[in-house]
Amino acid sequence: MLNFKSILIVTTTLVLFVIVFACGANESTESAVATDTESSGSEASGQGSVSTEVSEPTLGSKMIEQRQDFAFVVLSDGRLLSIGGRGVAKVASSGYMEYIATSDLYDPVADKWTLSGTMDYWRSVPSAVELEDGKVLVTGGAAHQRNATSLTEIWDPGTGEWTIVAEMNQAREKFGLIRLPDGRVIAIGGSDDTGQHTPTAEIYDSSADTWTLIDPMGENRIWHTTTVLNDGRILVTGGGNPDGPFKKSAEIFDPATEKWQYAGEMSVSRSQHTATLMADGRVLVVGGRGKRKTSEIYDPVTNTWGSVSETTSPRAEHIAIANSDGSVLAAGGTGNLQSIELYDPISNSWTEVGQMALSRYRMHAFKRDDNSIMIIGGQGLETVLAETEVVNITLSNRTQAELDANAESARSGVQEIALNATPTPLPTATPPPDRKSTDSEGMELDFPAAIESDPSGTTITPLGNPVKLAIGETVISPNPDSGMAGIFESVVSDDRESGGTAVVTIFIRMGFFDQGTTDVTLQADGQPAAKKLGRLWIGITDLEYDSDGNPIASVVVFKP
Known part of the structure; x- marks a missing residue:
């Protein structure tokens, strides 16, 4: 009969506690999407x-x-x-x-x-x-x-x-x-x-x-x-x-x-x-x-x-x-x-x-x-x-x-990393989603006309339905638990009248988890623009202004 009291040395026990196992942000099994490029490995x-x-x-x-x-x-x-x-x-x-x-x-x-x-x-x-x-x-x-x-x-x-x-x-x-x-x-x-x-x-x-x-x-x-x-x-x-x-x-x-x-x-x-x-x-x-x-x-x-x-x-x-x-x-x-x-x-x-x-x-x-x-x-x-x-x-x-x-x-020939005591922010914080996203250049995007936003400021709508948002308002598709929320944060620039572009900043939330901001760039030709963030896309179909000069962005969450 085995003596199981000596079953583990301390280091092995500790390793077991640190291995991370679990599901994604929602409760269904989803395929993963990489946010950066894999380094090439050895052919051996x-x-x-x-x-x-x-x-x-x-x-x-x-x-x-x-x-x-x-x-x-x-x-x-x-x-x-x-x-x-x-x-x-x-x-x-x-x-x-x-x-x-x-x-x-x-x-x-x-x-x-x-x-x-x-x-x-x-x-x-x-x-x-x-x-x-x-x-x-x-x-x-x-x-x-x-x-x-x-x-x-x-x-x-x-x-x-x-x-x-x-x-x-x-x-x-x-x-x-x-x-x-x-x-x-x-x-x-x-x-x-x-x-x-x-x-x-x-x-x-x-x-x-x-x-x-x-x-x-x-x-x-x-x-x-x-x-x-x-x-x-x-x-x-x-x-x-x-x-x-x-x-x-x-x-x-x-x-x-x-x-x-x-x-x-x-x-x-x-x-x-x-x-x-x-x-x-x-x-x-x-x-x-x-x-x-x-x-x-x-x-x-x-x-x-x-x-x-x-x-x-x-x-x-x-x-x-x-x-x-x-x-x-x-x-x-x-x-x-x-x-x-x-x-x-x-x-x-x-x-x-x-x-x-x-x-x-x-x-x-x-x-x-x-x-x-x-x-x-x-x-x-x-x-x-x-x-x-x-x-x-x-x-x-x-x-x-x-x-x-x-x-x-x-260890031969390696260069040590300098240790710096914190609390000091790490010098290489994870970039916001826009730096790890895929844009829609070259894609043909077609959406229905944008609907007005809910009076509450938060509109829940099926995927692919654009919503007209004032600054601070939110569109969620297809649902709060497992979908994406896009919050119209600001207009960085708008030079479309002179043939330039308009840059709109959107704050992203996936399910219950904040992802930071991403910028979407509209061209002067008025075609929709979008970025892929994880398994869903966030897009802008139009940017206009009300009678007081306040920007209204038509924002859509979709999956091609």
């Missing part, structure tokens, strides 16, 4: 070889509930706790998945899941962490009216019950939650109950049951990664809405000073990617929305980023687990990927090594003490999964000295 991708071997996965026992977007904690006694998330709707006609308040406890000795308490609030995409006393803190996530919450609860392993404790200062979902070396817990970034992305961070002290705001990050972040380094600092990378724009920048939090430092930029912007602490102390960043196949390595010793060959498949909302022989296993991802591949740091290459028993994404996974990897829940091909499966691994005989020597060799 997938052609390398590793002596690490993966056997055919086997299905294990099922959770009590089908879950995706759930929190997951490996307890110090070896048991597993799955918390909240979304499952199959009890009322199919509702159009939404069911939010879950229960928690399931797994006993590895008995190979059995049991119900272990019900939270006072159901939560999707909550964050959770084990405290020093063995209790589990869960906080945030989407709760009432599917908005972010600040509510916090603690699970007692002795009773299996949940108790409400102090709320966070700010509602958060899709954020990072990490236990610090001194036992306190830090919550990082996310989106608040109005959908605003936030740079804020706060620390929970369980001895006083208090949350305290600290210095914010240099950037607003959502769906970012938070990875604990070997020295206790926390690396934060990327972030952004599933449809973009995404972020390239990285920051490091130092618990000793409670300050943030700039950690350079990744080669491409990323969201819903993974950032895994490897056996040699470096961090492997993989994939992300926008069909990313690129991966790269952050070295905390030199504070530099290095290139890695491409993965065999683009991955987002996948899992990535480090092995003690230096390799990293990546599996699953959006698009219901079923494949498994391994990264070998010595050859700097990825190799596909097999298939999971079930295709899935938005799942969790952990490394067992026999080096096998257990994969839990997630979104499957046809439904949300309660199933688990075990991937058995035979590790290579590489030594830690070999891995350290390889990492040292990779």
Whole structure:
């Protein structure tokens, strides 16, 4: 019988908390749209070889509930706790998945899941962490009216019950939650109950049951990664809405000073990617929305980023687990990927090594003490999964000295990034959507006549229907939850009478999430102009002026 109390080393446990899994801004599955150009990868991708071997996965026992977007904690006694998330709707006609308040406890000795308490609030995409006393803190996530919450609860392993404790200062979902070396817990970034992305961070002290705001990050972040380094600092990378724009920048939090430092930029912007602490102390960043196949390595010793060959498949909302022989296993991802591949740091290459028993994404996974990897829940091909499966691994005989020597060799000739303590804004903030959009030049656009705006100033209309907006008024299409909102902000210039152009600034909101402004340029010929932002387009069909000289823009949200 295996001794599951030694199931994880500390670094592996922490890696599991930082992997970001979840759905997009709305509740349906959507294809991702890249907001920048992929860098070219090595043609040798997938052609390398590793002596690490993966056997055919086997299905294990099922959770009590089908879950995706759930929190997951490996307890110090070896048991597993799955918390909240979304499952199959009890009322199919509702159009939404069911939010879950229960928690399931797994006993590895008995190979059995049991119900272990019900939270006072159901939560999707909550964050959770084990405290020093063995209790589990869960906080945030989407709760009432599917908005972010600040509510916090603690699970007692002795009773299996949940108790409400102090709320966070700010509602958060899709954020990072990490236990610090001194036992306190830090919550990082996310989106608040109005959908605003936030740079804020706060620390929970369980001895006083208090949350305290600290210095914010240099950037607003959502769906970012938070990875604990070997020295206790926390690396934060990327972030952004599933449809973009995404972020390239990285920051490091130092618990000793409670300050943030700039950690350079990744080669491409990323969201819903993974950032895994490897056996040699470096961090492997993989994939992300926008069909990313690129991966790269952050070295905390030199504070530099290095290139890695491409993965065999683009991955987002996948899992990535480090092995003690230096390799990293990546599996699953959006698009219901079923494949498994391994990264070998010595050859700097990825190799596909097999298939999971079930295709899935938005799942969790952990490394067992026999080096096998257990994969839990997630979104499957046809439904949300309660199933688990075990991937058995035979590790290579590489030594830690070999891995350290390889990492040292990779450091040769690199130039360090200057660390600057924050709160100082990062020098390379993510540009607004207009710099990552696609314009309509060369397209033939034809729309019906624009309708008058609603007296309330906000007009909800089907896609493709232009609306006449005064400055500050809004058009939303096709609906507030999953559509795009365009707010007429200003006229930058209008030189059409002399054969020039008119430039109109529109503020964009996707679902509940603000995206910033974009400029749309009308030519003197009066033809509509538009830009693609994610899966939808925003356009201007006309710009005129009322009797008082106030501008009226005919704004349309559409999908060609």
